[in-house]
Amino acid sequence: MKWNELPMDKKLYVFELDDVLYPKQDFLLQIYYLFGQFVEFKEGKSLATELTEFMKKILIEKGENAVFEEVKKHFIFKEDYTENFERLQVNGHLPLKLLLFNEIKLLFASLIEQGKTIAVLTAGNPALQLNKLKHMDWQGLDKGIRVYFSDELLFRNIDPIPYIAAENGVNPKDILYLKEKLTKL
Template identity: 75%
Template structure:
């Protein structure tokens, strides 16, 4: 969908995080870099560069789910680093900011100009998703942006859209949820 086709008559605009606000692979590639540095330091062998390149290639050829196990097999880690890998994803401090898609910046600016409410409604581990949000370069567009975690709401037996509508003083049909990358 083109960002210019988004209806401007809604009160609340919800956005998924990964591959909607920013390219998810930008986050993952930095985690792979940090993980490569960690393994190199832990095992005192120069593998960071090749490990990071391998993980990047696996991400683009086989997908995110295949990356860690393939790297573990290829580089024969001396110990199980899965916990460290997961911890880096949730708590890692990225060396570079995550950049919003240009279309999102333009849409956010238009929505804010009209006084619309912007929020993030994201699925996945809330701590992991929050870490991603912390590293986005919002360029001043984050003012008043609320964040809701689908997994957290569902765990509490709360239907996300009616809950968000109630919290924002509107009807569910006055909310639009953008779950796909805009063009």
């Protein structure tokens, strides 16, 4: 959706997290950095920079889902680090805050000024998504924002949008759900 097409007559604005509020790549690159540091320590070899750069290259060329498999093929480690890599994503403390897109900061400020309600509805592992949310630099724009995890709701056989509408006392027609990054005019 383009900025100039965004309807401003809704009562509740619901946003996906990854690549809508912030660039997901910012999270992944920090996880790759932490993983590189961890492996370097465990292996006792200086390879953190090489490993991190390799992961970044695979992310750009083949996508997120190919990264760890390519790492396992390229680097022959003494042990399997799959569990450690997954744990870092869920529990890792990022060295840098995740920054909201500038457009989102402006939109949030405008919505708050107009008295609109803002929520986050995010897909994926709830613990992983919560870790991302903890590392966001909200700049005070998170006051009153409710967070919902679609995987958790769907697991409980709850349709997310009607549920969120009921929780916030609005009609589902009064909700705008933004699942993709807003594009420029």
